[in-house]
Amino acid sequence: MKRMTQLGVPIGIVFIVVMLVVPLPAMVLDLLIALNITGALLILLTAIFINKPLDFAAFPAVILVMTLFRLALNVSATRLVLLDGYAGKVIDTFGHFVVGGSLIVGMIVFAILLVIQFVVITNGAGRVAEVGARFTLDAMPGKQMAIDADLNSGLITEEQARTRRLEVHAEADFYGAMDGASKFVKGDAIAAIVITLVNLIGGFGIGVGQKGMPFGDAISTYSLLSIGDGLVSQIPALLLSVATGLIVTRAVGDQDMGSDIVRQLTARRTPLRVAGFAALALCLIPGLPKLPFIIAGGLMLLASTRIDETSEPVAADADALAALPSPDSPEVLAAEIQVDPLGLELSPDIIDLVDPNAGGDLLERVKALRRKVASDIGIVVPPVRTRDNLDLPLRTYAIKLFGVEVARGESPAGTVLAIGAPELGQSGLGSIPGEPTTEPVFGLEAKWIPAELRNQAELSGATVVDRASVITTHLAEVVTTHASRLLGREDVRLLTDVVKRSHPVVVDELTPAQLSLGEVQRVLQTLLDESVSVRDLVRIYEALSLKATSTKDLDALVEAARQALGPAIVAPYLGGAGEERTVHVISLEPQLEQQLLEDLRPSDQGAVVAMDPELGQSMLNQLTTFLSESENRNQRPVLVCSPQLRPAVRRLVRPSLHQLPVLAYTELVGADQVRSVGVVTRYSVLEPGAIQVAG
Structure with a gap:
């Protein structure tokens, strides 16, 4: 079925081109004329029942195909009329029965149809299409800005923003195409005039001059058939012109055009009553027939009684207002109390x-x-x-x-x-x-x-x-x-799903078998708190799955993740001339580090150092001095200590020196050279020196 749909239109267009050069039997022509009129009626009804113009986005292409089809029928009908003096039952009926066999009446009817189509509908639709295309293109930047603003404010998702952008581009393309398609409709009306005049003159010439027919017989045989051909062509052309006008003047609505028109015309009682009484008042004019105006006015007044006074809208669209939730509804209140991250x-x-x-x-x-x-x-x-x-x-x-x-x-x-x-x-x-x-x-x-x-x-x-x-x-x-506060549980689930697409085994081993998403979230938040990137989630998850088999202690899990990241931990702090990868470090003297290890105590927040306040203040003063001197030399130092002590030292210095990174000795891999900024002691500050470490 899909294959037939794909080939149907191309085959039809090829057939239309063949019709321009190959004669058709009168019976086939009758069938195609009926198909043309029915198709035009289908297009008109489709234009009426759509909710918005983009629901019929193929309309500009349909106009071109139907116009070409109708012109091909004109050519085939002209060939039969001029050669055989007969072009099928449909054209013959329109030429003799519909206009009563009168050439004058036929020409007048044909001229009226042309005026309606060419002067009124086609010109108006073309102008509306032109203005609509210009305004749509001018409004595109504003619509794009509104979409970006909604996306940045969190009102819509990336997928919704992408869909709305596609709709904006589709709308601009549609109105641009309609601006061009309206020119086909206008050109079709002009072609109908030329073709009919050529048929009239040509048929009369062939009948009188070539076949020697009497004047009256030539008119009856050729001219009436030419008028019938013109009328048969103009009826679907008029339907298509009306459909064009409806499409370009259609505003976006929630329902089809018929429902919108009836609902909006009967939405208020007062206009119906005024119109009804006005129709009845016309009966007072002498000479006017009373019955038609009484019937029209009575229908208006009857319709006004069917409208509920309490249901009259105070705004333009009552249904849209009724669909809005109450300001006190749980949904609205829940949306208002939500906090933007x-x-x-x-x-x-x-x-x-x-x-x-x-x-x-x-x-x-x-x-x-x-x-x-x-x-x-x-x-x-x-x-x-x-x-x-x-x-x-x-x-x-x-x-x-x-x-x-x-x-x-x-x-x-x-x-x-x-x-x-x-x-x-x-x-x-x-x-x-x-x-x-x-x-x-x-x-x-x-x-x-x-x-x-x-x-x-x-x-x-x-x-x-x-x-x-x-x-x-x-x-x-x-x-x-x-960053750690912005990483929510749902964000962790999203990141985990991304990892699972490429490394499903890693995620299946880790969660929920060994660690819950909440425990993984705490590890990632701790890493972010210490300015460690969590981009390499695969290495982090692999390290956590191995460590979680023996312990679920947060500090242990964090240290395992940091060890897996390796050189990525120290990379932001490397600097030096040329290709030299140097890290500047502040270290603790061995006696002080041993004392801190002995003072480690567990707590709900992890291991902490229970040390003498004076010693703690001395350490912070020394670290502050080292940092100040390093900044003057445009250096970015890190504090290093043993892996067992690192989390507790980080908690010790963070309140006062949050900008000072704390690394373990094992995390200095990847540095070609380690230079000492100074050593923190229990009593004094040692002079800075240089320590050469192999890369």
Whole structure:
């Protein structure tokens, strides 16, 4: 059946082309004329019963095929009329019976049909199609922006956004095609006039001049058949023109056109009553027949009594309003109390950042940010719901996590952020007018300067960043810092399903046989808390499945996962000139490390160090000193210790030095060289040195 459907249309088009050159018997012509009229009626009814124009997306192509078919019938009928003086029962009936055998009446009827089709319907439909195509193309950017905004705010999924984009493109293609298809309908009307005139003149000439027929016989034989052929062609052409007009003027609705028209005309009682009384009032005019107006007015008044006064809509569409849930319904209340995982709020004066017409591309950058974060740390960031907030101070934006503000910054309109080099501070920006500020992510001294001074600031050695980049960078920092909180149970299930597609055995061995999704989530959250990417889920899951056979302790599972990741742990902290892969480390003296091992105590949150407060403060002071000196040398050091001690040391230093990574000695693989920044002791700070380690 599918094969027949695929071949049916191409075979039909080839047959139409053959009709243009091959004579057809009169019986076959009658069958094809009946098929033409029936097909045009089917197309008209289809146009009436669709809910929206795209439900009949093939209509422009159908117009072309039906127009070609009708012209081929004209050619075949003309050939039979001029050669045999007979073109089948259908044309003969239209030429003699329908117009009463009168050439004048036939020509008048034919002319009226042409006026209706060409002047009224075709011209109007062509104009509507042209305007519809232009407006649809002009509205495409706005529709795309609305889809992107809904996607970024989390109102729709990626699949729904993709479907809506396809609908927008399909709508634009449809109206563009309809603009061209309406020209076929107009050309068909012109062709009908020319063909009928040629048939009239040619038939009269053949009858009188070639066959020597009397004048009256020539008119009866050829001219009436030509008029019949024209009428037979114009009826389906008129149906197709009406269908074109209905399609291009059809607004999107929930029901078919007939239901919409009847429902909207009978939706209100007052218009029906006024129309009914107006029809009855016309009966007062002397000379007018009373009965027709009494019947029409009575029907209007009767229809008005059938409308329930309480059901009259106060808005344009009562059914749509009735379908809306109540503001107090559980569904609406549940939707209102839901908290967005990630939100970005803008003050009203910086909304231009999300308006493409004003050059704003913040939404596009946020989407790119989500892709970058996914590739960097391995989690799917939830959609960022972007909205305006009238309560925010002017030129301010706020970043919210689960409805709670976690960061705030400024982005004045018409400015860019000029960041001075760290070694120069604002000395390189002193000559440039602007408002001093602090870069929100790295805390560098900067200035908001007018956008037209961008080149001057760059020439002075400053780094210039546009407003959208400032917000995007700040948002990326917040997402990275709070990545563990953004990783929900459903996200873990999604990531696990992705791994299962390529490595089903790994997932089947791990969950739910050994670890639940909640336990896997805690391990991944701990890794993210320590700025470890979880992109390599296959290695992580393999390590967890092996370790989970002996213990389900969180620290042990995390350490097993870190060991499996290997060089990926230390890779972000490698630096050096040329190809040298150097890591700068802060270590603990052996006596201090041994004492910390002896002070380890279990707790609900994992192992902690129960140490003397003065010793703990001394350690933090020394680490702070090392960090400050390293930053001055543009180094990024890490604190190293034994694997057994690492989780407890991380918990010890995190409250005060959250930016200091804590690694185990075994995680330094992949570094060609390990350089010591310093050694933390129980009493004093040892001088920094250098330790050479094989790569």
